Amino acid sequence: MYIHQVAAYLPAHIVTNEHFTRLNGLSHKWIIERTGIQERRKAGPDENTNTMALEATRRVLAQAPLFPQQHIDLIVGATYTPHDTIYTVAHAVQRDLDVADIPVVSVSSACSSLLNAIEIVEGYFAMGKATRALVVVSEHNTAYNNEDDTVAGHLWGDGAAALLISKERLAPTDLRMVDLITAGAGNMGKADTAVTLKPVERGIVMPHGKDVFIHACQYMARVTRNILERNQLAVTDLNWLIPHQANLRITRNVLENLGLPDDRAVSNIEYLGNTGCAGAAIALADHLDQIKVGERIVITVFGGGYSYGAMLLER
Amino acid sequence: MYIHQVAAYLPAHIVTNEHFTRLNGLSHKWIIERTGIQERRKAGPDENTNTMALEATRRVLAQAPLFPQQHIDLIVGATYTPHDTIYTVAHAVQRDLDVADIPVVSVSSACSSLLNAIEIVEGYFAMGKATRALVVVSEHNTAYNNEDDTVAGHLWGDGAAALLISKERLAPTDLRMVDLITAGAGNMGKADTAVTLKPVERGIVMPHGKDVFIHACQYMARVTRNILERNQLAVTDLNWLIPHQANLRITRNVLENLGLPDDRAVSNIEYLGNTGCAGAAIALADHLDQIKVGERIVITVFGGGYSYGAMLLER
Incomplete structure (x- = not known):
């Protein structure tokens, strides 16, 4: 299967670290040292998880003349910050696209659910029940965040991304999905209490x-x-690593552990904060033009709860 | 693929129609005429979507010596009434079972997501990424319900169910999944506003x-x-219909439309109310012993948002 196009949507409003200095006394320097975050986006009063997903979807379709919306035969949405758990993000996208009678579902494995959503697509392709899928990942963290929380209130940002995925290659620039692993780690450590959204x-x-x-x-x-x-590759065969965008110190730790130089990682945490399951997809969208033919990318994620995963792509 | 075992968990506390008569002036007769609901269950103060799912899981495993918990290689949870969207119902079950490094995800297509969850399992089986799955469906409607709402406050009940599903037949009594259809209908009618949980x-x-x-x-x-x-069967070939348990008038309307007699439908709405995506699974658990070898069952669902589906089973 192939990722044909990716696009992101970010709300216009920027929240700087100075906002949290005024609110909680946390200094810009303190926040940067601990997280790498300089600023993050906040959805407007008329925006939510569903509207951001619609914007990302419109953008990705506008970039993809070879993937017309009426060919979409599967929609998988992902979010842990739902606007509506009944009229879910995937259903809102279906309504906007007006594509009838196709499987539509929204999922959550917290920050790791980009890969869970793509693995569900892989399953539909394997069953022969779909060939052209839209995956939308969207987080409205600020709807659920408590800004006054000095522990984590400054971490979160809003944003969305949409991916068009096809069973067969549509264009030479498509990213081939070589392999995909997802897993829960709910049985590990303090998964039940460490980070929660009740x-x-x-x-x-x-x-x-x-x-x-x-x-x-x-x-x-x-x-x-x-x-x-398991794909007979060494770390040195990897051109780009896109980790879950939670914290720059985590990204650097993962790079160091793998023995990869800093410039091999794609990062948006500096200007977006933690945008949940959308973060790695937004990074992929922003970085797409810089991936050369033959290059390999790993997207690796970790989510509260816990969950983790990795996807190996090749252009 | 085969449904090996199913079990339900219902909270002990019963809420009768008289409760809503006292609260909102709705009479027992009025509620029964419009919905068929005589009573529903309400989770206790220490219960929630996750704890009910754990109880259902423990029960289904206790019934299934051929399906030990350490063989589970996939967990799919479903709920539109999440206790925690990060430490999701599927992750809570994983923690309780202490099964490491297997795919774990929670989904929502509102009341129809039992079948979405099972179709995701079908996909993992088709990819060869799993062979023994646990599906848990759990709704804590009363956590989100407004009892004072005279339109819908009296409809909702709490409950959970767990299903053990295997790629290969484990026992002669297993229900074979002959076929499964799911689809979103988010583009239809008032799907965006008719029933919502924000x-x-x-x-x-x-x-x-x-x-x-x-x-x-x-x-x-x-x-x-x-x-x-599409399976070359007539309505007369059907022994049992398990519709989504939303309203007895909907069930009767579906039976009439199909030309099926009343006693062909399995129903628990009378004593459980609308238990969301758990309703049809609870009905299957309760009815399991009455399904004879060779008999065919259709589970059909409809969810707010909208979504629908049908699954054809054969014993």
Whole structure:
């Protein structure tokens, strides 16, 4: 299967670190040192998870004359910050596209669900139940975030991305999906309490950030090695690494663990913060033009709860 | 693929129609006439979507010596009433089972997501990425419901079910999955507004119940016919129909449309209310012993948002 096109949507409003200095006394320097985050985006009052997904979808379709919307035969949405759990992000996209009678589902494995969504697409392709899929990943973190939370309130940003995926190659520039691994790690560490979003009780909280940090570093490095090894590749065969965009220190730790230089990682955490399951897809969208023919990319993710995964792509 | 075992969990606390008479002035007779609902269950203060799913999982595993928990290689959860969108219902089950490094994901297509979850399993089986799956469906409607809502407050109940699904037959009594159809209908009618659950703004509301009613009746009857026809079966070849348990009038309308007698449908709406995506699975669990060898069952679902589907099983 092939990723034909990717596009992102980011809300216009920028929230700088100075906002949190005023609010909570956290300095720009302190936030940068601990997270790498300089600024993040915040959805407008008329925006939400569903509207951002629609914008990303319109953009990706505008870039893809070979993938007309009426050919879409599967929609998988992903978010842990739902606008509506009944009229889900995938259903909102279906309505906007007006494509009838195709499988439509929304998923969550927190920040790792980009890869879960793509693996579900892989399953539909394997069954012969679909050949052209739209995956939308969208997070409205600021709808659930408590800005006053000095532990994690400054981490989160909003954004969305959409990917067009086809069973057969449509263009020479398509990214071939060589391999994909996803897994839950709900049985590990403090997965049940470390970072949670309980809509009824409260929003996003991260009382055990250190546990998340340690597991994110370990799992993203390990699964990246695994996917390379089982495809007879060495770390040196990798041209680009797109990790989940949670924290620049996690990204650097994963690079160091793998023995990769800093410039091999694609990063948007500096100006977007943690955009959840959308982060790696936004990074792929932004980096797409810089990937040369023959180059290999690994997207590796880690999500609260916990979950992890890796996808090996080749242009 | 085969459904090996199914089990349900229902909270102990019963909420009768008299509760809503006291609260909102709705009479027992009025509620029964419009919905068929006599009572429903309400989760206790220490219960939630995740704990109910754990209970259903423990029960189904206790019934299934041929399907030990360490053989589970895929967990798919479904709910539109999440306790936690990060530590999702599927991750909670993974933690309880302590099964490491297997795909784990939670999904929502509202009340229809039992079949979406099973179709995702079908995909993993087709890819060769799994052979023994656990599907858990769990709804904590009362966590999001507004009891004072005279339109829909009396409809919802809590409950969960767990299904053990294997690629190969494990026992002569396993239900063979002959065929499965799922689809979104987000582009139809008032799918975007008819019934919604926006966690940040408000809980479950159903301002356009009539639109839901009409589409539920049409889609469940149509997709049941479709799945029978494409398997060269007539409605008379069907022994049992398990529709989504939303409203007894919808069930009767679907039966009438299909030309099936009342006693062909399996129903728990009378004593459970609308238990969302868990409803049809709870009905299957309760009815399992009454399905004879050679008999055919269709489970058909309709969800807000909208979504629909049908699954043809044979014992």
